[in-house]
Amino acid sequence: MKKIPASCINQVVQPRPPESHKGTFGRVLVIGGNAQFGGAAIMAASAAVYSGAGLVSVATDPVNHTALHARLPEAMVIPYDDPELKKLIPTMDVVAIGPGLGIDELAETILTRALEAVTESQTLIIDGSAITLIADRQLMLTHAKTVWTPHQMEWQRLSGITIKAQDEHSNQQAAAKLPGTVIVKSHRTQIFTPTTSYENPLGTPAMATGGMGDTLVGILAGFTAQFGLNDAALCAAVYTHSAIAEALAKTNYVVLPSALIQQLPQYMQQAATTRA
Numbered sequence: 629m630k631k632i633p634a635s636c637i638n639q640v641v642q643p644r645p646p647e648s649h650k651g652t653f654g655r656v657l658v659i660g661g662n663a664q665f666g667g668a669a670i671m672a673a674s675a676a677v678y679s680g681a682g683l684v685s686v687a688t689d690p691v692n693h694t695a696l697h698a699r700l701p702e703a704m705v706i707p708y709d710d711p712e713l714k715k716l717i718p719t720m721d722v723v724a725i726g727p728g729l730g731i732d733e734l735a736e737t738i739l740t741r742a743l744e745a746v747t748e749s750q751t752l753i754i755d756g757s758a759i760t761l762i763a764d765r766q767l768m769l770t771h772a773k774t775v776w777t778p779h780q781m782e783w784q785r786l787s788g789i790t791i792k793a794q795d796e797h798s799n800q801q802a803a804a805k806l807p808g809t810v811i812v813k814s815h816r817t818q819i820f821t822p823t824t825s826y827e828n829p830l831g832t833p834a835m836a837t838g839g840m841g842d843t844l845v846g847i848l849a850g851f852t853a854q855f856g857l858n859d860a861a862l863c864a865a866v867y868t869h870s871a872i873a874e875a876l877a878k879t880n881y882v883v884l885p886s887a888l889i890q891q892l893p894q895y896m897q898q899a900a901t902t903r904a
């Protein structure tokens with residue numbers, strides 16, 4: 629398995645073209661955040677905005693609207709059970725579903741609606757509760773441009789491979805049965821694209837705190853919205869997440885997702901203006 633090279637950041641994150649506007653940098657929709665887990669959707673959306681997505685919308689429980697607007701005025705918001713969501717989805721470049729969505733009946737209805745509405749050209753990121761729902765309810769998904777982001781327990785639910793038995797070979801075989809790319813998150817995250825696999829050489833136990841995966845979802849959404857769905861952009865997103873965390877962990881016992889998100893614009897500007 630190849631290690632993600634540090635140079636992938638400079639390769640992917642380039643200076644922005646002068647003749648550009650917010651539409652140039654992609655539209656992202658985050659679907660998630662029930663009454664209990666609103667923070668997950670807020671962290672994912674924040675990471676998408678701070679990693680440079682041009683326009684970010686959030687479909688969430690209405691109880692989260694005020695908090696989202698207060699924390700992230702850059703984002704637009706729609707109730708996640710609004711039937712209009714079906715019309716909004718096809719206008720997006722990237723749809724990320726699952727952070728804090730929950731696994732009740734309403735969550736399943738929202739997920740099913742979203743899977744029906746997503747169009748072939750869109751990148752679909754499936755995380756958190758959406759993975760658990762797909763595994764538990766045995767929902768079918770054939771969307772080729774899917775990025776799955778399970779942690780090891782979610783991967784156990786989805787693949788049937790116990791955490792103990794999750795090695796490169798068995799993960800690779802199970803990932804090949806799913807459409808798109810699978811990012812199996814652990815202390816050393818592995819990425820299985822349809823053609824290749826990569827290991828993240830970075831990461832620190834200071835990242836072991838709630839919301840860190842929601843943050844990765846937002847970075848993946850922001851990167852694929854701007855740089856396309858390709859191996860380099862996915863590797864760069866995973867690497868950036870851990871590289872910022874490692875830098876912060878030099879002086880912080882635990883790295884808060886919100887602190888990591890704050891560092892994204894600066895880290896990306898440095899990547900865009902220095903040579904590998």
Ligand SMILES: NC(=O)C1=CN([C@@H]2O[C@H](COP(=O)(O)OP(=O)(O)OC[C@H]3O[C@@H](n4cnc5c(N)ncnc54)[C@H](O)[C@@H]3O)[C@@H](O)[C@H]2O)[C@@H](O)CC1
Pocket residue numbers: 664665666667668669726727728729730756757758760779780781782791813814815838839840841842
């Ligand atoms: N502030 C918030 O609103 C937060 C909401 N969250 C949401 O809560 C929902 C449930 O997700 P959870 O992941 O908490 O619950 P899960 O039940 O899916 O998984 C957590 C369990 O898996 C175990 N586990 C084993 N290996 C692991 C690994 N490598 N990484 C992570 N966990 C591992 C943990 O010890 C824990 O017992 C998701 O929708 C998620 O997005 C979480 O992201 C936490 C923060």
Ligand SMILES: Nc1ncnc2c1ncn2[C@@H]1O[C@H](COP(=O)(O)OP(=O)(O)O)[C@@H](O)[C@H]1O
Pocket residue numbers: 756778779813814815816817830831832833834835836837838839840841842843844
């Ligand atoms: N000990 C660790 N070393 C390196 N990375 C870690 C460690 N613990 C957690 N992470 C990273 O933090 C993220 C946690 O994701 P996840 O468990 O989905 O969090 P949440 O759902 O709470 O947002 C993953 O990207 C994982 O690789």
Ligand SMILES: [Mg+2]
Pocket residue numbers: 755756779841842
């Ligand atoms: Mg998670």
